[in-house]
Structure formats: structure tokens, C-alpha cells
Amino acid sequence: MLEIGGRGLSLGVAEDGSSVVISDRARACAWRLDVLHAGYRRANQPRQPLPPGRARRTASGIEISYKLEGGAVRTTYALGGDYVEVSVQCEDPGVERLSLPGPLLPEKGGYEVAVPVYQGLLLGGEGEDWELSLSHGGHLSFSMAMGAVLGERGALLVCHESPSNWRATFGRADGRPTFQFEHGPCPVDGWVGATVRLYPTDPGVTAACKRYRARLKERDLFVGWQEKIARKPIVKDLFGALIAFVGYNASPSIDYAACARRLRERGFESVFYYPVRMCQYSLDFQMGGDAPIWLSDEQVQAMKAVEGAHVGPWGWVIEGLDDGSEAMRAIYRLGPDGRPIPNWRIDDQQWYLVCTP
Numbered sequence: 618m619l620e621i622g623g624r625g626l627s628l629g630v631a632e633d634g635s636s637v638v639i640s641d642r643a644r645a646c647a648w649r650l651d652v653l654h655a656g657y658r659r660a661n662q663p664r665q666p667l668p669p670g671r672a673r674r675t676a677s678g679i680e681i682s683y684k685l686e687g688g689a690v691r692t693t694y695a696l697g698g699d700y701v702e703v704s705v706q707c708e709d710p711g712v713e714r715l716s717l718p719g720p721l722l723p724e725k726g727g728y729e730v731a732v733p734v735y736q737g738l739l740l741g742g743e744g745e746d747w748e749l750s751l752s753h754g755g756h757l758s759f760s761m762a763m764g765a766v767l768g769e770r771g772a773l774l775v776c777h778e779s780p781s782n783w784r785a786t787f788g789r790a791d792g793r794p795t796f797q798f799e800h801g802p803c804p805v806d807g808w809v810g811a812t813v814r815l816y817p818t819d820p821g822v823t824a825a826c827k828r829y830r831a832r833l834k835e836r837d838l839f840v841g842w843q844e845k846i847a848r849k850p851i852v853k854d855l856f857g858a859l860i861a862f863v864g865y866n867a868s869p870s871i872d873y874a875a876c877a878r879r880l881r882e883r884g885f886e887s888v889f890y891y892p893v894r895m896c897q898y899s900l901d902f903q904m905g906g907d908a909p910i911w912l913s914d915e916q917v918q919a920m921k922a923v924e925g926a927h928v929g930p931w932g933w934v935i936e937g938l939d940d941g942s943e944a945m946r947a948i949y950r951l952g953p954d955g956r957p958i959p960n961w962r963i964d965d966q967q968w969y970l971v972c973t974p
Contacts, residue, residue, distance in 0.1 A: 619673075624698065624699075626699070628640075634670030634681035635670075643817075645770060646771045650719050654795055655716035657685070658715075668683055670683035678694050678696060680692070685709045687712070688708030690705065700817075702814050702815075703718045704811055705811040706808050715799060717811060723768035723771075730787060739767075742794060748790070750799070761829065772819065772820050772825045773817055773825075775796070780810075782800060782809070783800045786798075816832070859888045863893060866904045866905065866909070873919075877923040878923050881923055885925070888927065895911060895930070897932070897934075898937040898938070898971075935971065936969055938966060949969050
């Protein structure tokens with residue numbers, strides 16, 4: 618076992634690279650790399666575990682070298698003030714994605730996993746095994762380049778340092794939640810930016826999120842509310858506001874302006890109503906038997922006339938319904954089989970992914 622120590626952290630790496638342990642002395646807990654669920658992927662193949670490797674000390678930390686068919690994979694662990702930095706280089710051109718570094722689990726006690734999907738998910742150990750791999754940015758993807766493992770004595774924040782070329786893989790395996798980043802090569806520059814930082818924190822999701830925010834400030838990426846409001850003044854009206862979901866379906870029996878007035882009378886001084894219009898490439902479809910909502914100019918103006926009322930549409934441009942036109946089919950993304958890629962479906966209507974506008 619090769620070991621290096623810092624102010625409050627120590628790192629132990631097995632000489633064959635099969636085990637990595639991060640010890641958080643301040644909180645008397647340790648984190649171990651789940652080697653069985655770490656590894657690499659080739660195109661259209663499941664993840665494979667890395668073979669036994671060789672660890673050695675370097676000027677910056679400890680490097681583990683693993684030999685694959687097409688070249689070596691090198692993972693370097695270095696200690697910072699309150700973190701462990703992990704970076705990966707790959708010489709095998711057939712590797713599509715590499716674990717960075719893989720699920721890190723507490724050596725003792727139960728734990729949960731927090732991931733930034735939707736409004737945030739907290740994964741426990743109950744239920745069937747499953748796995749999902751998502752990219753970054755946009756709907757149904759990771760909204761932040763982070764995840765956290767929440768143990769009983771402390772938490773471990775995993776913070777990716779690159780804005781691109783990574784996916785986040787999470788789920789449940791062997792009755793326990795898992796999370797890891799997987800990095801891939803840039804089509805132009807190759808294996809760049811494959812670096813994460815592991816920050817031990819106090820237990821709980823709040824402590825992990827505060828450390829992530831602090832890291833964004835260190836990298837000059839954090840945008841505070843004052844700057845956001847300066848860019849778009851209406852943002853200040855979000856504070857204390859009611860978010861009112863109107864519904865995706867058109868309903869001729871509802872007086873939307875009268876409903877807005879009643880909410881005002883009941884003390885809601887700022888209300889954001891959405892969607893007052895459904896925006897898509899084509900509106901020639903039914904929402905569970907109803908036409909999609911599209912309030913008239915007069916209806917929209919009547920709602921906006923209510924003091925404190927704000928209105929907005931619902932638009933999505935990642936997919937489109939096949940309306941039979943060449944213009945629509947020309948912007949479809951195509952899968953490996955050359956066919957459009959199906960996505961959302963309602964009743965007998967199928968939407969397909971389109972090229973990013």
C-alpha cells in the first residue's frame with residue numbers, strides 16, 4: 618500500500634491499483650473506491666473493470682497505470698488543502714468512456730447519494746437495481762457538475778472540473794446507491810479536462826452543496842442574485858412568488874383572468890402563470906384528447922392586467938412530431954441505424970429528437 622498524507626486527509630493506494638482509500642481524519646471516516654463498478658467502456662459495450670495495474674509515487678501524488686489492449690490508462694491522485702484531485706489520461710483509442718474515478722463509498726455505516734437531476738434526487742438503498750447515464754445541461758440532464766455521497770459521519774462531494782466531455786452515471790447496484798462521473802475524449806483535442814476533485818465535508822446535502830458553491834466561486838463561475846437581477850430585472854419578482862401551473866391542455870370553460878384576480882384577492886401579490894401557450898414545431902396534435910393550450914391575445918392581456926401577474930409559454934425545441942414535411946424530417950437527429958431517434962410519446966403520437974437549434 619502506497620500512502621501520502623496532508624493536513625486533514627490521507628490517501629492509500631494498493632500497489633496493483635485495485636484499492637483506493639481516502640481517510641478524512643477530521644471526521645473520523647474513510648471512503649473506498651468501489652473497484653467492481655469502476656472501469657471503462659468501448660463503443661456499444663457495457664462497462665468493463667480495469668485489469669490489475671501498477672501504482673507508483675510521483676512528484677504530484679500517486680499514479681496508477683493500467684494496461685489495456687490499445688494502450689495504457691493512467692490515473693493520478695494528488696492531495697490538495699481540503700480535497701483529493703483525480704485525473705485520467707488514456708492512450709487506447711478504442712475507449713469511449715472511463716470512470717473518473719468510480720463510486721466512492723463510506724467504509725462504515727449507511728449512506729445516500731445526492732444528484733442534481735430535476736429539482737435534485739436523493740437515492741437510497743431500497744428497490745430494484747438500475748443504472749442511468751446522463752450528459753450535462755438541459756432537460757433530463759445534470760444541471761451541475763457535481764454529485765455527493767452522504768454518509769453518517771461525513772459526506773464526499775465529487776466535483777467535475779471540466780464543462781464538457783463527461784457523463785454522470787448513477788443508480789442502484791447490489792442494493793445500494795451508486796454515482797460516478799465517466800469522462801470521454803474530446804473529438805478534437807482528445808483526453809483533456811478529465812479531472813475531478815473529491816471534497817470531504819460535514820454530513821448532509823447542505824454542507825456538500827455549500828462546498829460546491831465555494832468551488833464555483835474559486836473558479837470565478839458563480840453568478841449571484843445581484844448580477845442575475847442586473848441582467849434581467851424581472852428575476853427579482855421570483856422571490857416570494859407563487860408558481861401557478863395552468864396546464865398543457867386547452868380548456869374553453871376556464872376564465873383564466875378571473876382565476877388570476879381571485880388569487881390576487883387571496884393575498885398572492887406575485888404569481889407566475891405557465892403555460893399560457895404551448896410552443897412547438899407543430900401544434901397539430903392532441904393532449905390526452907384536448908388541443909394544446911393557446912390563449913388568445915385578449916386572454917393573455919386580461920391576465921397580464923391583473924396586478925402582480927406574470928405569464929409565460931411552454932416551449933421545447935429538442936424534439937418534433939412528424940408532420941410529413943421534408944422540413945421537419947430534415948432536422949431530425951439520426952441514430953446508428955439511420956432512423957430518427959424516438960423520444961416523448963403521448964397516446965399514438967411519437968416525437969423524435971431534432972438537431973440542437
